[in-house]
Amino acid sequence: MRKCGILLHPTSLxxxxxxxxxxxxxxxxxxxxEKSGQSLWQILPLGHTGFGDSPYQSFxxxxxxxxxxSPELLVEDGLLSDEDISSTPAFNDDKVDFGAxxxxxxxxxxxxxANFRSLEKGDKDYKSFCRKNAFWINDYAxxxxxxxxxxxxxxxxxxxxxxxxYYRQTVKSLGExxxxxxxxGACWNSFPDxxxxxxxxxxxxxxxLLSDDISYYKFIxxxxxxxxxxxxxxxxxxxxxxxxxxPIFVAADSADTWAERELFHINAxxxxxxxxxxxxxYFSAEGQLWGNPLYNWAYHKKTDYQWWIKRVESxxxxxxxxxxxxxRAFESYWAIPYGSENAVKGKWKKGPQRELFDAIKxxxxxxxxxxxxxxxxxxxxxxxxxxxxxxxMKILQFAFDNxxxxxxxxxxxxxxxxxxxxxHDNDTTKGWYxxxxxxxxxxxxxxxxxxxxxxxxDMIRLAISSCAxxxxxxxxDILCLGSEARMNTPGVAxxxxxxxxxQGDLTDETADGLRYLCDLYNRH
Numbered sequence: 001m002r003k004c005g006i007l008l009h010p011t012s013l014x015x016x017x018x019x020x021x022x023x024x025x026x027x028x029x030x031x032x033x034e035k036s037g038q039s040l041w042q043i044l045p046l047g048h049t050g051f052g053d054s055p056y057q058s059f060x061x062x063x064x065x066x067x068x069x070s071p072e073l074l075v076e077d078g079l080l081s082d083e084d085i086s087s088t089p090a091f092n093d094d095k096v097d098f099g100a101x102x103x104x105x106x107x108x109x110x111x112x113x114a115n116f117r118s119l120e121k122g123d124k125d126y127k128s129f130c131r132k133n134a135f136w137i138n139d140y141a142x143x144x145x146x147x148x149x150x151x152x153x154x155x156x157x158x159x160x161x162x163x164x165x166y167y168r169q170t171v172k173s174l175g176e177x178x179x180x181x182x183x184x185g186a187c188w189n190s191f192p193d194x195x196x197x198x199x200x201x202x203x204x205x206x207x208x209l210l211s212d213d214i215s216y217y218k219f220i221x222x223x224x225x226x227x228x229x230x231x232x233x234x235x236x237x238x239x240x241x242x243x244x245x246x247p248i249f250v251a252a253d254s255a256d257t258w259a260e261r262e263l264f265h266i267n268a269x270x271x272x273x274x275x276x277x278x279x280x281x282y283f284s285a286e287g288q289l290w291g292n293p294l295y296n297w298a299y300h301k302k303t304d305y306q307w308w309i310k311r312v313e314s315x316x317x318x319x320x321x322x323x324x325x326x327x328r329a330f331e332s333y334w335a336i337p338y339g340s341e342n343a344v345k346g347k348w349k350k351g352p353q354r355e356l357f358d359a360i361k362x363x364x365x366x367x368x369x370x371x372x373x374x375x376x377x378x379x380x381x382x383x384x385x386x387x388x389x390x391x392x393m394k395i396l397q398f399a400f401d402n403x404x405x406x407x408x409x410x411x412x413x414x415x416x417x418x419x420x421x422x423x424h425d426n427d428t429t430k431g432w433y434x435x436x437x438x439x440x441x442x443x444x445x446x447x448x449x450x451x452x453x454x455x456x457x458d459m460i461r462l463a464i465s466s467c468a469x470x471x472x473x474x475x476x477d478i479l480c481l482g483s484e485a486r487m488n489t490p491g492v493a494x495x496x497x498x499x500x501x502x503q504g505d506l507t508d509e510t511a512d513g514l515r516y517l518c519d520l521y522n523r524h
Contacts, residue, residue, distance in 0.1 A: 004464055004514075004523040005040020005243070006033060007424065008475040009055065009487070010068050011096055014503040018091030018101035022227040023070030025503070027234060032506045034238045037515035039524060041235060042243035042472050044424060045325075046228070046318060048144075050254070053098045053497050054488075056247040056325065057292075059144065060255045062136040062314050064224035067101055071108050073227055078119070079112040095498040113219045129222045135310060136255070137218055143188065143255035145213035146195060146206060150186035188258040189270025196270055198259070228318055236320070243370070243472070244319030246311065248326040249276050249292035257293055263300065263307055264293040274335045277343040281376055287334075287343025288491060294335055297352050305352070305359040312360055312367070320368065327371035327390075328381045330356060357388050370418055370470075391469055394419045396459055397432045400440040400447070408447070409466040419468035421459045421477050424487040428476040429456045431483030456480040457513070464517045471523060478514065479505055 013020025013029060020026070033041055047058030048065050055065070074080040089104055091097065116126075130137060194202035207214065232242055250256045250264075252272060257264055265273045272293035280287040300308065315322050324330075329351055336346035360367070371385045373392040385392050394417055399407035406412075409419075421429045433441060433455040441452060450458045456477045463471045476485040479501060488496040518524065 001469060002471075002521070002523045003039045003241075003469070004471045004473070004518050005038045005042055005240075006475050006478065007042040007420070007472050009044040009424070009497075010046075011065075011497070012475070012487075012500050014093065014501060014505075016088050016091070017071055017085075018089070018104065019067050019096045019098075020500060021068050021070040022224075022231050023072045026070075026231050029506070030231070030235045030238060030240060032511060033235075033240050035508075035515070036511035036513075037518040037524065039239055040241055040243055040321075040470060040472065042323070043245065043319075045245045045247050047247075048140075049098075049497075050251055052493065053096075055245075055497065057251045058247075058254065059251065060136065060140045061250050061311055062133070063140050063221055063255075064228060066109065066220045066224060067098070067105060068228075069105070069109065069220065069223050070227060071105070074108070074112050074223070079115050080108060084108060084111060092500075093502055094500055096500060098498075109220055109223075110216065112223070113216045116219055117215070125226075126219070126222050129225065130218055133221070136314075137221055139259035140221070140255040141214040141217035142203070142207060142210070143258055144217045145210040146188070146191060147186045148213060149206075149210055150191060187253040189253075196258075225318075232318065241320040242318070243321045243323060244315050245323045245325060246315055248324060248329050249290065249294075252291060252293050260307065263296060265296055266293050272338045275338055275340075276329075277334055277336050277346060278375060279334050279343055279346060284491065287346070289336060289340065289343045294333065300352065301355070305356050308356060309360055309363045313364055316364075316367065321370065322368070323370040323372055325372050326375070327373050327385065327392075328375060328377055331381045331384045332378070353384055354387060389416070391417045393417060393423075394466075394468060395422060395426065396420065396463055397422045397426055397429065400436075400443045403443075409462060412467055415467045415469050417468055418470040418472055419463045419466050420472050420474070421456075421463050422474055424474070425490050427483050427486050428474070428481050429459045430477070430480055431486060434482065454480075460514075461517055464523060465521045475501060478510060 008029065009020070010022060010026060011020045013025040015021060015023065015025045030041070033039075045055040045058065046064050046068070047055060048060055048063040049055055049067070050057050050059045058065075071080060071085045075082060075085060085108065089100060091100065188196060190196075192202075195206055235242060252275075257266060258270075261270070267273055272291075274294050275290065276292040276294055277289045278287055312322065331353055332348045332350050334343065334346045335349045336343050340346075369388075369390050371388075371390040371392050373381060373385055374395065382392075394407050394412070396407060396409075396419065399405050399409075404411065422432065426432065427435065433444070433452065444450075444455070445452050448458050448462055452458075457480070460473050460477060463473065474487075476487070476499065479485075485499050487499050
């Protein structure tokens with residue numbers, strides 16, 4: 001049960017199409033995992049990313065990210081020709097330019113969709129996919145079609161007090177450019193009232209009017225899920241399990257909040273009444289204002305948590321193990337009045353606690369779930385995690401400020417957790433070591449009996465040697481990269497989620513080094 005793996009989001013894979021996808025480079029990475037003795041591949045959420053390009057802010061809690069679709073696999077399926085993908089823009093090999101990638105790939109996907117509609121091949125599978133996923137895909141496809149329609153029409157007035165407040169808050173989380181995109185991006189609460197409120201006749205009207213776009217969005221989801229399921233089968237056949245990620249909250253501008261408003265604290269005009277974040281702490285005097293609408297847990301309880309059950313079930317069709325982000329909010333969450341300038345004026349409110357997890361277990365059985373139990377925790381959060389028997393997380397970069405730190409391996413009191421050198425929200429280990437204070441660096445050197453000249457692999461060894469059930473290493477640390485390769489900086493609105501590694505970075509020597517450590521410390 002002592003397993004080891006690598007944290008890498010598919011968008012970070014190499015390739016000529018501007019972003020990592022589910023094609024050849026993904027299969028090559030699985031081969032590297034096998035060669036290096038790894039049995040886990042952890043990814044970030046797979047959702048259709050919205051403004052800001054964050055995988056934790058998606059247009060749907062159920063849809064996949066179209067940008068991960070491989071053009072080369074579309075050629076293999078006969079939906080594109082070699083000529084269609086022969087001329088590719090000069091994309092940056094080190095960072096994702098999401099806007100440029102979106103423009104290029106959407107053109108390819110539109111052509112593939114037109115070809116698909118002219119062919120009968122695969123139509124039976126497509127129809128079966130749409131039937132099985134009807135509980136979300138119909139709303140998602142109409143939602144996306146509506147957004148595009150109203151963006152093009154520009155038929156909105158943004159002069160209401162509520163929307164100005166929404167815009168100010170969006171600036172906090174997305175920055176000026178992201179807020180402008182959102183401001184003019186046809187957020188559903190700026191739709192005409194008839195379709196904003198999902199009146200029956202309006203649904204019929206727009207479903208007919210936008211039938212081509214609706215078909216397109218269903219098609220790209222069919223392709224995404226097909227490509228992902230084939231990749232997952234390949235990994236599983238090689239003994240590699242996939243660890244997925246569920247963001248606890250959904251985006252304010254999403255098919256979920258539009259289609260099922262009653263699940264959230266959203267008013268009749270379509271604006272949240274209270275939003276998510278975390279309170280002020282050592283790292284931020286104003287806290288973090290995330291802006292996601294909060295759940296109406298009383299309503300979820302009345303429905304026996306059916307939406308959450310479907311959400312977990314859907315993710316576990318794509319992965320083998322799931323990490324639930326911000327687990328502490330199931331015990332209690334920080335509720336901030338909508339329109340606040342920062343997170344200072346929030347207050348703690350009780351979450352559903354184990355009642356939600358009992359409902360999930362009663363419906364789906366025992367599941368492999370990892371609790372992201374980081375941040376400002378009270379004792380009740382740890383008690384809930386332990387009552388449920390869920391593994392938590394230990395981050396080695398947090399460990400070196402004092403001898404009694406709970407993240408130090410010699411202080412671990414259980415093996416039921418996952419140890420990381422760092423996560424997608426941390427600096428790389430090299431970047432952390434270079435920027436932390438000398439007291440931490442000195443303690444790390446003395447604890448590991450090292451010089452500090454190879455800090456990334458020293459920390460990898462420390463993680464792999466620990467008693468933790470699972471050990472996960474970000475690829476950036478395996479490649480000994482610095483802060484320039486950081487995936488995300490919380491609280492910084494732009495420049496995130498862009499990291500890519502290059503073809504050839506994963507060498508046989510690197511694979512041998514990882515396998516040696518896994519064999520040495522009995523991780524298989």
